[in-house]
Amino acid sequence: MNLILLRPDELAAIGAGSYRAVLADRRLAHLREVLRASVGDSVGVGVEGGELGRATIVALDEQTATLELRLGEPPPPALDVTLVLALPRPPTLRKVLQQATALGVKRFVLFRAERVEKSYFSSHGLHAHALAEDLRLGLEQARDTIVPTVEIHPEHFGRFVRERLPALSEGGTPLVAHPGATTPCPRAPIGPATLIVGPEGGFIPAEVAMLMQVAQAIDLGPRILRVETAVVALLARLAP
Amino acid sequence: MNLILLRPDELAAIGAGSYRAVLADRRLAHLREVLRASVGDSVGVGVEGGELGRATIVALDEQTATLELRLGEPPPPALDVTLVLALPRPPTLRKVLQQATALGVKRFVLFRAERVEKSYFSSHGLHAHALAEDLRLGLEQARDTIVPTVEIHPEHFGRFVRERLPALSEGGTPLVAHPGATTPCPRAPIGPATLIVGPEGGFIPAEVAMLMQVAQAIDLGPRILRVETAVVALLARLAP
Numbered sequence: 234m235n236l237i238l239l240r241p242d243e244l245a246a247i248g249a250g251s252y253r254a255v256l257a258d259r260r261l262a263h264l265r266e267v268l269r270a271s272v273g274d275s276v277g278v279g280v281e282g283g284e285l286g287r288a289t290i291v292a293l294d295e296q297t298a299t300l301e302l303r304l305g306e307p308p309p310p311a312l313d314v315t316l317v318l319a320l321p322r323p324p325t326l327r328k329v330l331q332q333a334t335a336l337g338v339k340r341f342v343l344f345r346a347e348r349v350e351k352s353y354f355s356s357h358g359l360h361a362h363a364l365a366e367d368l369r370l371g372l373e374q375a376r377d378t379i380v381p382t383v384e385i386h387p388e389h390f391g392r393f394v395r396e397r398l399p400a401l402s403e404g405g406t407p408l409v410a411h412p413g414a415t416t417p418c419p420r421a422p423i424g425p426a427t428l429i430v431g432p433e434g435g436f437i438p439a440e441v442a443m444l445m446q447v448a449q450a451i452d453l454g455p456r457i458l459r460v461e462t463a464v465v466a467l468l469a470r471l472a473p
Numbered sequence: 474m475n476l477i478l479l480r481p482d483e484l485a486a487i488g489a490g491s492y493r494a495v496l497a498d499r500r501l502a503h504l505r506e507v508l509r510a511s512v513g514d515s516v517g518v519g520v521e522g523g524e525l526g527r528a529t530i531v532a533l534d535e536q537t538a539t540l541e542l543r544l545g546e547p548p549p550p551a552l553d554v555t556l557v558l559a560l561p562r563p564p565t566l567r568k569v570l571q572q573a574t575a576l577g578v579k580r581f582v583l584f585r586a587e588r589v590e591k592s593y594f595s596s597h598g599l600h601a602h603a604l605a606e607d608l609r610l611g612l613e614q615a616r617d618t619i620v621p622t623v624e625i626h627p628e629h630f631g632r633f634v635r636e637r638l639p640a641l642s643e644g645g646t647p648l649v650a651h652p653g654a655t656t657p658c659p660r661a662p663i664g665p666a667t668l669i670v671g672p673e674g675g676f677i678p679a680e681v682a683m684l685m686q687v688a689q690a691i692d693l694g695p696r697i698l699r700v701e702t703a704v705v706a707l708l709a710r711l712a713p
Contacts, residue, residue, distance in 0.1 A: 235697050309695040332702045375696035420660045420710070454712065455549040456615035457475045462572045462705055469706030470660070473694065 234263050234373040237278045237288065237300070244280065247301065254278075254288070256298045264290070264298050278302050279378040308378040312337030312472055313425045315404055319346040319432040320385075321460050323358035327367050328461040334371025334381055336468045341383045342401060344393045348434040354387045394443050402427050407448035410467055411441060412457055414450035418466075422473045430467070433460050474503050474613040477518045477528065477540070484520065487541065494518075494528070496538045504530070504538050518542050519618040548618040552577030552712055553665045555644055559586040559672040560625075561700050563598040567607050568701040574611025574621055576708045581623045582641060584633045588674040594627045634683050642667050647688035650707055651681060652697055654690035658706075662713045670707070673700055 237260050244252040256264070264270045270290055278288040278300065288302035316333055320326065320343045330341065345354070357363055364383050372378060386393050398407070405425030410418070412435070429448055436444065444450070453466055477500050484492040496504070504510045510530055518528040518540065528542035556573055560566065560583045570581065585594070597603055604623050612618060626633050638647070645665030650658070652675070669688055676684065684690070693706055 332699070335696060335698055335702060336706070337696060374699060377696070453709070456575060456577060456617070458575055459572070459614060462575060465702055465705040466576070466709030466712075469693070469709040472706075 234260075234267070234370075235277065236285070236373050236376045236378075237264070237276055238369060238373050238378065239278060239280050239302075241280055241283065244302075250303055250305070252302050252304070253291075254300045254302065256300065257296060261296075261298045264293065265295075270298075276300070277376060278304075279308065279372075279376065280304060281378055281380055283378055284308070285376060285378065309337065309375065310473065311339045311379060312468060313405065313422075314338055314468060314471055315340040315342060315401060315425075315427045316464065316468075317342040317344065317398070317401060317427055317429045318460075318464070319344060319430065319436075320349050320353045321433060322350070322353060323356045325433070325460055326353075326356075326358050329464050330364065330367035330383070331371040331374070332461065332465050333468060334368050334377075335375040336465065336472060337375070337377065338468065339379060339381045340404075341381055342386065342397075343383065344386045344390065344397075345388065346390050346432050346440055347437045348432040354385070359385060390440055391443065394447065398429075398447055402447060408451050409444045409448040410452065410463060411436070411444075411450040412452050412455075414452040416449060416451050418451040418453055418470045420470050422471060426471060428467060428471070430460060430464055474500075474507070474610075475517060476525070476613050476616040476618075477504070477516055478609060478613050478618065479518060479520050479542075481520055481523065484542075490543055490545070492542050492544070493531075494540045494542065496540065497536060501536075501538045504533065505535075510538075516540070517616060518544075519548065519612075519616065520544060521618055521620055523618055524548070525616060525618065549577065549615065550713065551579045551619060552708060553645065553662075554578055554708060554711055555580040555582060555641060555665075555667045556704065556708075557582040557584065557638070557641060557667055557669040558700075558704070559584060559670065559676075560589050560593045560599075561673060562590070562593060563596045565673070565700055566593075566596075566598050569704050570604065570607035570623070571611040571614070572701065572705050573708060574608050574617075575615040576705065576712060577615070577617065578708065579619060579621045580644075581621055582626065582637075583623065584626045584630065584637075585628065586630050586672050586680055587677045588672040594625070599625060630680055631683065634687065638669075638687055642687060648691050649684045649688040650692065650703060651676070651684075651690040652692050652695075654692040656689060656691050658691040658693055658710045660710050662711060666711060668707060668711070670700060670704055
């Protein structure tokens with residue numbers, strides 16, 4: 234946690250551009266146990282959807298921490314890549330959401346493919362509070378405040394590609410990560426992009442054929458990577 | 474596991490270029506439980522330090538699997554980056570070893586820094602069998618056979634930089650990942666490189682000052698990343 238992330242409703246104005254916030258949850262535990270902070274210490278803060286700033290701890294005990302803060306710094310630029318991901322198993326989803334959020338992704342779209350287990354769509358990891366937790370961990374890591382969106386599309390793959398993907402691809406160059414593609418992943422920002430990443434076992438041939446009609450296939454060379462490794466590697470190449 | 478990795482001493486020659494191998498460990502469990510393989514199925518194999526090939530399962534029961542195989546394909550090219558890493562906490566070390574091995578790193582050097590907890594050097598994760606397991610998982614993932622080396626340097630940081638780093642840097646352009654460096658990480662292979670990555674909390678200023686004298690500082694932009702994310706992102710940029 235490189236940033237204490239506050240909700241706008243936690244801020245009470247106490248003067249021109251100054252606010253007070255009182256924490257009693259895991260952010261308190263983080264201040265006490267990880268940062269070993271004391272009254273008078275300064276910590277980095279940010280407001281969800283808003284600016285970054287610095288806070289001074291004005292009171293701290295086992296129940297609460299009281300911060301006085303000033304904002305004014307913009308969050309880092311977003312990475313203009315929509316990540317369209319075959320829903321991975323829950324631990325992989327957590328890693329991808331946290332890491333891709335840290336890298337600046339602001340829109341996640343989760344879809345079904347032949348090699349996605351149906352049970353993944355009823356996993357606790359897809360509950361709103363679990364998703365919010367993973368996104369928040371990514372934001373706190375990268376000192377960002379802009380919470381990404383996560384869309385879940387459990388319909389059949391064919392329907393997803395026909396009915397949803399065209400609108401998603403209007404948002405940016407559609408790329409599909411496919412080991413064995415002859416075009417390497419770009420090594421520089423290409424403007425807005427929609428990056429499609431398949432399941433751990435890969436797309437089946439019929440799925441590849443459908444995707445090739447709507448997206449440019451790219452790869453990272455001859456090495457087969459885990460989904461969480463491939464996503465970070467692809468985003469690192471496309472990042473400014 | 475995209476490859477059944479065999480040790481050379483497991484191969485028994487049965488004809489010109491053909492070998493037999495009998496498995497009874499987790500590779501057997503993988504064949505039975507993950508691949509749900511049957512007699513007659515073909516699986517990808519490789520020999521540690523050697524070639525890739527295909528095997529046919531000629532016998533399979535609860536105790537053993539017998540494979541007959543032919544080799545002949547070279548493993549994928551190595552990534553010519555020596556990863557010089559401040560020893561991270563054990564779960565992070567595992568992720569880095571597995572992912573960087575999958576990306577093709579062949580030499581890891583683990584060192585001490587001010588923000589490395591001393592206890593990490595006595596972790597079970599540094600035992601030879603634990604390291605070998607992580608490297609093997611990375612090789613099996615990426616269908617590679619060349620086992621990386623891992624060197625552990627528990628001496629003080631200053632001594633490491635003075636006495637060890639010069640020889641390591643002779644092997645390739647020395648780069649140190651340092652958030653806030655004004656030079657971005659290269660976006661293409663730069664030939665052999667020695668990539669130095671600090672601990673989760675960063676190098677302390679005195680350490681940065683020493684490293685700046687012997688290596689080029691590079692960064693990945695304003696976002697602070699976890700060690701495992703940063704390593705994958707850096708390697709993805711430097712990879713061919």
